[in-house]
Amino acid sequence: MEASGAHPAVFAPVSTEGRVDAVVRRLTDAIALGLLADGEQLPSESELAGLLGVSTVTLREALVALRQRGLLVTRRGRGGGSFVRAPAEPEIGERLRAFAADELRDLGDHYTAIAGAAAMLAARRALPADVEPLWRSLREMADTDSPARLRRLDGRFHVEVAAASQSARLTREEIRLQADIGPLLWLPYDEPGGHDEATAQHRAIAAAIADGDPGRARELAERHVLDAIERLIELRLRLVGP
Template sequence: MPAPDASAITRLAVFTPLDSLGRAELITRRLADAICLGLLADGEQLPSEADLADQLGVAIATVREALGELRRQGLIVTRRGRGGGSFVRGPSPRETATHRRERLRELSVEDLRDLGDHYASLAAGAALLAADRASPEDVRRLTDAAEAFAAAEDPDRRHRTDGRFHVEVAAAAHSARLTRAEIAMQTEIGPLLWLPGADAAVGGRMAEQHHRIAGAIGAGEGEHAARLAREHVTEAIERLIELHLNLMGR
């Protein structure tokens, strides 16, 4: 099942004006986050340099600098001539797996628990607000994202659809800032959460959790949705800590 189209609030979070400092770096980071999470699909054409500059509220030269860095990172390719432009090049599973394991080795158990606390609080807060603010269309997107995860057959696809579900929860809260925070969190720790892999039992439980979170949001049960979201994240962090200890031989 294809991933649901990005909601308006999700795309707003990606293409809204930036803070005043380090603009080229911020553009690079924001677009790289969106590419790695799959919010910008492999092969998708980015807006033109002029359109990006206008949407992000920066000079064209700043956009060009950021796109140059994304090209150096191998996350976009630029084609010249008619039908040209900058196109997303999503990283392959092999390219990302080694990087993720090295990143996990660099973290301590305390780092992981701290990240987990932050992520769980963010996910719970987003679910609480979403239950109060979500429109029927938002709930449909959440349900579609939950079904996309349940139908995913390979680990990379499951990782992307899990991350997409959490971003859609934040988007359903109708806060671009909260959605950007969720995208950043997914990029920081989301890829690591899938390093342990997920057997059929774990994958089935996660799929059930997604549907229950979406159901609670759709029913306007904020406290219940928040508790479910927190439990969902906490379980994932515990699996990651176990893998980290195994990698470190502890």
């Protein structure tokens, strides 16, 4: 599998506090979003520890925790190492029930700010090589009708927009938000005609970034998130009530 444009953010140094937990969270989020693909081999322990800015002891503790969660498998011997094991798809309806409508709106406000800033900076800073992952994700979305794969590709697209902003902090925040609510945001688009509408919005965002139009890119990204949040709140109220 071709590396995602978000890989540098996945393997960037973690925060100095609670480093084992930070490594576990970073890699768990990346696996959940498909940024680290099922079966993908992680860098060696020494290389990965260096990339994440942690000691090998800290890294090994984190890898043990990930293996216990069933997200990694370690193979010994020649050709061995740590390999990603993608989790089973969560029951999206149950995840939606865990959020109150006001929580979704609050998350949406925060996510709108992040997505808008990332798209604006991507339009200012991205080179053609930074934009190509966006088009690749859109091509892959057009070639599948699997709801689970569409959700993962939607998340990957938004992380790649953040990666194109050249801001490691924005990209890490986008990864965190996608892991929290990303799969839910695609849920309303599973309704008839939703896929085409979402694809049109994605293409417009990518085109604004490619054209170097920061204001348009920000406006489109913010509108896309706000529209998804409003639809999601309506869906939640319809499914589970206030």
